[in-house]
Amino acid sequence: MRVPMTEYLEIDLDTERWQCRRCGHDLAAARGNYKTGTLVHDRDPREIHRPLIDPDRYEFTFAPDPAWCRILEYYCPGCGTLVETEYLPPGHPPTFDMEIDVDALKVQWAGRPAGTVIPLGRDVPVNTGYVG
Numbered sequence: 001m002r003v004p005m006t007e008y009l010e011i012d013l014d015t016e017r018w019q020c021r022r023c024g025h026d027l028a029a030a031r032g033n034y035k036t037g038t039l040v041h042d043r044d045p046r047e048i049h050r051p052l053i054d055p056d057r058y059e060f061t062f063a064p065d066p067a068w069c070r071i072l073e074y075y076c077p078g079c080g081t082l083v084e085t086e087y088l089p090p091g092h093p094p095t096f097d098m099e100i101d102v103d104a105l106k107v108q109w110a111g112r113p114a115g116t117v118i119p120l121g122r123d124v125p126v127n128t129g130y131v132g
């Protein structure tokens, strides 16, 4: 059974593996960090947050300093979907942002019929009663 975890990530409880929800590409062990199976783009933050004033005339331009901040983008190697983004100091390893108790997840999903769908992300219908 495949359990959706984010808009673009799911866990296959039979194989205990992270997978891309868009293309099914196998990413990493579900008990580990899914980011180890992704492609990483280490971006200069000035590409995203461009200087607001002329960098040739001013030292501080309101753009993040790439010597202090990097933007890491994690992509699925199978389909190229951007699955996560984070801001980190240069050289910092990817964070471990989701540590899943796979055994508890298996118990939770054991009683549900095969094919159970829990909508997440853009597939969530309007008026579900969700209060955010």
Ligand SMILES: [Zn+2]
Pocket: 020, 021, 022, 023, 024, 025, 076, 077, 078, 079, 080, 081
């Ligand atoms: Zn994919």
